[in-house]
Amino acid sequence: SKKYNLPMLQPVTRGGLFTDEITDFAGKFVKDADNDIILKLKQEGKLFKKETIVHSYPFSWRHENVPVIYYARESWFIRTTSVADRMVELNKTINWQPPEVGSGRFGNWLEENKDWALSRDRFWATPLPLWVSEDGDVFAVGSIKELQEGFIEDNGKRVFVSDLDEIDLHKPFVDNIFFERSGKIYKRTSEVIDVWFDSGAMPFAQYHYPFENKELFEKKYFPSDFICEGIDQTRGWFYTLHAIATMLFDNVAYRNIIVNELILDKKGLKMSKSRGNTVDPFILFDKYGADATRWYLVTNSPPWRPTLFDEESLAESQRKFFGTLLNTYSFFALYANIDKFNFKEALVPYEKRPEIDRWIISKLNSLIAEYTQLMDAYDVTKAARAISDFTIDHLSNWYVRRCRRRFWKSEMNDNKLSAYQTLYESLITVCKLLSPFAPFLSEEIYSNLNSITGKEKFESVHLSFLPEVIYQDKDLEEKMEIAQQVVYLTRSMRAKANLKVRQPLLKIMVVVEKSKRDALKHMKDVILDEINVKELIVLDNDSEIVNKSAKANFKSIGPKFGKKVKAAAEAIKAFGMEEITVLESGNEVELDIEGEKIKVTPEDVEIISTEIKGWVVESEGGVTVAIDTELNEQLLEEGIAREFVNRIQNMRKDAGFDVTDRIMIFFYGSEKLVNAVNSFKNYISNETLAEVVDKDTAMDGNHKQDWKIGEYDCTIQIKKVSF
Template structure:
């Protein structure tokens, strides 16, 4: 009886017994979402997360920081991505024995929350304090912040993200705020906090400054046409500038400077030139007044500015012929100079409406600036420090004052007020809006146009024209934004720039380019951190000042505030107390007293919400007021991960605060993941409707398939093109195959009553196949551990997948099947079980961090009835590598077997010979003994796999192998260098004889062009077999296989017999016979089957459990069967009773 049927026989005999003693649960289908639910419940009831953390010792921590999401918005699929990465490495470290506490957190402040509240209440910022009290407004914010907390909790749970949501830090809580205040106080004490006047985007129409975030809303930059002026600034004569006045008509020389915002011209206090730029002194005539002029501008822009009416003159004398009204105006370059030569020259104020209230003598001169380009304009930049950030910067550096005048309260203010109107100092222009858009009924001529006319009349305008460019607009009012100086509190980040840069070098960035590039460059060009936000819902700046700003106090704790309040109460006769809620408006009511006895009120600003989140390492523990030990144990973080968009957000704020306050990094390793795009690579957006619902995805595909897909598809720092088809593939290919492999194991293990815990059969007593797969397994463990430890999970998942699919399932199990069928529980069978079991069990641990649900499911199925196991795979230790088990030789052997099989199958396919047809032999050219020995060990596997009778080695002595030779580039390249080409050519021309000679001599002398001789040894060349003339041959790299397709009668008959068996078995199955039923077979007499029946009758009967097989003429009953093309026969199969 063939093995299979024997096995089936046993199977049914023992079925009942088996059912009772089944150790391993069997499943019909794989339902990942179902498994998710089951495992989720298990984790919850058994508190597996807690156990996984608490079973590890406190002094072996791996510190992770959770970047707090805002629960004000719904979670998206990209959050699943980011959190998968966090989870993977935290789980991995847990398996490696680390204690990984993960405190969750919520970001609760900030603009998005204010916006959504305003939208819901149907109000705008202006209404706050009017239509709605600040008090009510803040209450509404507080209620909104955790609006979607449930959804977040759900996604967290459903995706299997382990984070402590029981005790999260929440940024609006007083404890959190107190810690933040403490940090601010420390910065204040280090003199790193100051109030400054800077140029910020400001919307006069809305009366508020705008953050860069607001300015980057879609649609804020619009194309506009503005009146632009190239103005003439009259140079003053002194020692330095005297040279430029030689021969100047009327003794006037002008600088030309261009502006797209003429309304800033009255505020001009400097002209900026590029020190390295070449400038030219040009003689010509003004096109509006026709007066002779001599002007200075960048040499490279002369042609651009002197275009249209202007025409280059041959020589200076041509200029004398010019008459006003001539069509062409001549110009001539008199002199050239470097920008650096111009620096320091003074000029006459262009529009003398006012003077800076301080250091006016330092104004109106030429200063250097690196930002000056010669792309457009004149290469000389009109500089109004009150209305340009660059302007303010270079002016400050050069000691040039800004155009600030004193208002009626003696406060310095710019010439434009906060409504966007010119101040009274501006004479005829006073009270006019600087942008026509600010008027309800705009006048015909804008301020820009009027200024242009005025300058033209005064011979101060060189050119006036319309210019199209993009300009930022307030996203709320749609009106243009002004760059306007505002009072703000700053953190002097620039003071710690170098230290931040140094510390950053010690951080392991994934990918490295983000750390060096995006983050490194950012640190190099670091600006002071503008902390101020004039908003309502956020952490209030804890600084109180007296009215003139001469006295101030920075509060660093509630206790200090308490003391100050008491002091103030005593001094001022008040009865205040520290408010229960540290937010506005309550905190604004607190009045403190200065050392000199004056009232101090809080600076009304809130702080940037980014400071909130950057404070989390300290504030999450309410440090330093509590938990000092805990904080010390958890600082800095070993690992954080967020999207790249956090580079200048959270990553920076963490780094900055840690550097400035603790002179330390905040994190040692950071993974910044890319965006999640739709399958076509487009950004997901509500507008396009191409977003992927994370809940629906998890419901349908399960968390593991989603996570596995995200990690394995591409390195997380590349953008991920999220395609549901990919999820499906992962589910089918990886999880499906793994599940089937387990099912196979469970099926037979239960039948045999296999149980783990039996004595392990020593590896050396197991078969080649077993030792091979164990070797691969150990290699896999080694490699995956390396990848995970290096925060690079993608190759780990790919290797696990390859192992499971191609090696374990499709090779080991397939080739081992017969061992599992065998009736008796032999040692070999036991070895097979143990091997497969060990592979599966190890795989659960390797995959557990990426696919926590299925891994645990499988682990539990494998270990349920065993002893000495953990409750969950997540309480396990990562597998240890056993280097002794790794046998590269064995891996090589099996690789040969797989490739030879594949080559033979490919040849069969080409010749259209099906595998069922046995063939005589395979010829394998052997170039060295080692190869032969390796193949010999897997010979039987190969022959069985490809249904060939024998494998014959042919060696060179037989002279039938056609060989190919090529140089070993790796060894030779370094030695030969430029002569490499010669070597390749020479070897390329080698015929069979030359190759044979080289082999015999063990080398070859290569004559080099310089007359010297280089000896090439055998290790310097690669000789492969290429062909066996007269045979059917296929190659795969160095492997060559020939197949003997000669068909003997014997082989043909056997092939036909196997075809017959196949058809008979089909009939058995169609007829619903029991697998143990005996049958009788009648076959219509046909010459195609005669020899098969006569030679292999017994074989056919054995395989089909037939007791009788006859060839009959004129068979009347039975069915028609197609045996081969053109061979149709009739066959009758009947069940034998009894």
């Protein structure tokens, strides 16, 4: 109405009754008058249509059957439109996660800024500190000191607030404080302040600024580094903080912000008691632990995306990450206790450690760098996932598994010491990075490690500093990455071809781009050991592992060659490896068709590849691997021996033997199984700590079990050797 200079019409009282101006319905509650209004319109011939529409409508939260009406009334406003442009400018300096909320939802809200309706007609809230005279003059009280200049009426006498023993800053006491200025009496306006103003004033109000802590607040505590809240606070807390900071300090209230979205059920529905899909977090804490619950919520999806909560996924997350981390720590603790490792020895320099140690230390430092960058950007989900990837894929599934034998050795040499120091450093660093996400488990592992070594300066992981990058070997990381790529592809191919990992194979051939061949050759022994293959051959191209032929793509050559298409197709069909290689490299092949020179492009030809008999071939990510699937007698026997070792290790575990216990093995079975075990007796003895590996059909006592190894049945008994 102000915009167009129109009068404000208010035909309804604050109680929701029509005023006397509405003569036909004066004194009637507006919602009770609906039918009377319809009847009057009908009687006057003005009723266009009458119908009932079902829709949502607000009701009193105190009385569920009492409808609420939107009511226009006078209010006190803050002229935020005067700083709207500045709020937009400052908002662009804030790091929003996700960015689109800052530039979109919040940014649009600022662009369309309206003056802030500050006052509310309630009792419980901060009284609006405005005193008004009868002629409309207004002034604001900004401190208790200023308030003490006022007075109250006590039995017809004025008593100055400064003379009172106690001052209550709330209603109704402040309503009885008056001021006299220039002969005019000022009384406080009856309204209170919008509670969102209180929340927006939080940064300085908590320090009683500017009356106390002025220098501390301005230099250290403002603006805040980080806040987070739900998406619904875009027009609430996020806005009030920003608006007040802009008006008072010409600055932002926060530098970084994470906007939280809702947690939904696994079907994407909002959780509610009526649907029966709510989750009691305390039950989850008891069942899975607070750390695992928090970890699942952080890693499942970014906080600013709706999270579909699934308890099965939570259990899987607990098992996969926390189980792996605990198993890795338990492995270290087991052998460290046996060897009484306490890190009192001098630190083995990184450059003198074995390559596998230097690799994991480099990967650890790369994790630190990535983690720091992500956390600085408040991308907590990617940071947590980076910890998970390192712990599961690199530390546990690669480093620890490849280094187990180093910990099994009886003597403490430099190689074993390096392994202990490397794994210790990896675990303690992971705990530091993990601590914001899993404060309890990280504290337990950190404390357990440090209680023995005393290497850490701080008693708690939560007092320690974020690790810094101190060693990286990117070239080594790239070499190992190529090796891992070949290994993972080969394992996948084994599974598809039903070739067990314990079954040795004779040969694989690998094709990679020229720049990676030296790295592949360097990692040859690592790859062969991982995939259980005897020989690796690096090829320049895949011509030796696949048969290739060319076929014309008629959709392409038809329009291009017209009447000569048949002759061109025959020429393409006759292509050999030389022409096919040219086309695969993206180049053209020139043909002479009936005396005319024509160029064949890669789009004109379909290359057909077929595997060579006895080989399995697969490509992924620029790597092609061919596996020789033919098995000779020696390979089959070694496969049986490896399976035999696996059964022994399971029996040792079931029997509760210590990892250092020496044993005797007695067995019997088919002739082929016996021959295989005898052929690889030394290997079996070394792997299982066996003093004796003998065929014996007359077994008695405990720890005896029947097994099936491949197609062969056998019986095995183990006994602990007493010294």
